[in-house]
Amino acid sequence: MTPRDAEDSPIAASPRPVHEALPPQSADAAAPLFALVAGEASGDQLGAGLIAALRERHPGARFVGVGGPRMIAAGLEAWYPADRLAVMGLVEVLRHLPELLRIRADLLRRIAALKPAAFIGIDAPDFNLTLERKLKAQGIRTVHYVSPSIWAWRENRAAKIGRSADLVLCLFPMEPPIYDRYGVRAQFVGHPMADRFALVTDREPARAELGLSMQAPVLALLPGSRLGEIRRLGADFLQAARRCQQQIPNLQVIVPMATPACRTAFEQIADGLGIDLRSADPASRGSIDLVDGKAAQALLAADIVLVASGTAALEAMLAKRPMVVAYKVAPLTYAIVTWFKLMRTTRYSLPNVLAGRDLVPEILQDACTPQALADAVLALYGDSAARVALVAEFERLHRALIGDADRSAAAAVDALIAPAAGH
Numbered sequence: 001m002t003p004r005d006a007e008d009s010p011i012a013a014s015p016r017p018v019h020e021a022l023p024p025q026s027a028d029a030a031a032p033l034f035a036l037v038a039g040e041a042s043g044d045q046l047g048a049g050l051i052a053a054l055r056e057r058h059p060g061a062r063f064v065g066v067g068g069p070r071m072i073a074a075g076l077e078a079w080y081p082a083d084r085l086a087v088m089g090l091v092e093v094l095r096h097l098p099e100l101l102r103i104r105a106d107l108l109r110r111i112a113a114l115k116p117a118a119f120i121g122i123d124a125p126d127f128n129l130t131l132e133r134k135l136k137a138q139g140i141r142t143v144h145y146v147s148p149s150i151w152a153w154r155e156n157r158a159a160k161i162g163r164s165a166d167l168v169l170c171l172f173p174m175e176p177p178i179y180d181r182y183g184v185r186a187q188f189v190g191h192p193m194a195d196r197f198a199l200v201t202d203r204e205p206a207r208a209e210l211g212l213s214m215q216a217p218v219l220a221l222l223p224g225s226r227l228g229e230i231r232r233l234g235a236d237f238l239q240a241a242r243r244c245q246q247q248i249p250n251l252q253v254i255v256p257m258a259t260p261a262c263r264t265a266f267e268q269i270a271d272g273l274g275i276d277l278r279s280a281d282p283a284s285r286g287s288i289d290l291v292d293g294k295a296a297q298a299l300l301a302a303d304i305v306l307v308a309s310g311t312a313a314l315e316a317m318l319a320k321r322p323m324v325v326a327y328k329v330a331p332l333t334y335a336i337v338t339w340f341k342l343m344r345t346t347r348y349s350l351p352n353v354l355a356g357r358d359l360v361p362e363i364l365q366d367a368c369t370p371q372a373l374a375d376a377v378l379a380l381y382g383d384s385a386a387r388v389a390l391v392a393e394f395e396r397l398h399r400a401l402i403g404d405a406d407r408s409a410a411a412a413v414d415a416l417i418a419p420a421a422g423h
Contacts, residue, residue, distance in 0.1 A: 031060030039085030039124035044068030053410035190403015225258030
């Protein structure tokens with residue numbers, strides 16, 4: 001997992017908190033206090049589920065820190081919105097480093113003063129691991145929820161992560177054995193998305209909800225939930241979709257937009273290409289329709305998915321939809337990663353990593369062109385046997401990820417704080 005694109009949300013000049021700090025509360029209070037920091041949409045979803053599961057165990061618990069709308073709705077008293085931490089890539093982080101350091105220093109001061117039962121950093125390792133290490137040094141129990149991709153970025157990072165976190169909550173079953181080799185406490189809790197998708201999925205309800213034809217073919221485009229991804233992949237995805245529509249009559253294209261800002265950016269790209277998103281293209285007899293949110297419904301409605309590498313590729317796998325995965329980062333970031341050989345894997349998409357082999361096409365960086373994307377999508381449309389085989393493999397991988405993640409994570413946090421709480 002990576003931090004998010006700097007362009008996702010402009011960072012203001014001063015780190016003004018949303019709420020003032022609460023009075024200090026000790027870890028052995030009847031109603032424990034938990035501090036959490038999540039810096040992206042997927043982390044916000046994880047945090048909301050964890051808050052709900054912890055509240056089942058501790059009805060009077062209080063939750064403070066950094067989170068998005070889901071965590072706030074679940075009961076988090078937010079000091080900063082999650083998108084203030086939404087920065088991705090080596091170059092992009094440097095641009096906003098002073099602001100991020102100011103926010104982290106403020107969080108350290110306030111959380112240390114509160115002495116929560118535990119601090120839980122959710123993903124965003126570049127931000128959270130340093131905060132966890134400093135809080136751990138002050139005697140606060142620390143949890144890192146979502147292991148960084150140590151299987152891809154140097155396995156020996158596990159030891160450094162252990163110096164920050166008393167406990168690492170892992171979403172993938174291949175991760176705890178790596179931590180075990182370095183003496184770090186880690187637990188596989190299952191992946192929350194695996195709990196939210198049925199093992200066998202149905203297109204018709206999703207198509208009805210989205211107003212799509214039950215008979216016509218449907219291609220879903222997921223160019224990313226970050227503005228940087230939209231800007232790097234949006235034009236390629238749109239042009240690839242038009243090429244596919246020229247070959248597949250009546251092909252409906254559905255594009256879920258993660259945020260209003262992403263929608264605006266995508267519409268601007270379409271306008272620049274002369275593509276009308278509001279009506280069918282007479283030449284191709286197919287439409288390209290944007291929807292706000294509803295990524296899961298778009299995936300379920302689709303026959304094939306063209307998706308940016310990341311969590312959405314996992315979501316497409318859990319929806320059992322054959323896919324083509326695209327991956328682009330800022331050119332300088334890619335050059336640095338390549339020059340210093342920072343990546344230790346030849347596979348980028350989670351379906352391929354989990355399977356340990358090349359299940360789905362990955363089209364990366366300079367090779368990621370509209371024609372290459374269209375060719376890969378059209379190849380899947382033309383090979384029904386390959387699609388059937390993919391669905392069977394996706395079901396197998398889905399079963400391996402099921403673990404009632406929210407409750408499992410809450411139980412693991414409880415076990416960690418039990419000695420301090422006198423349980």
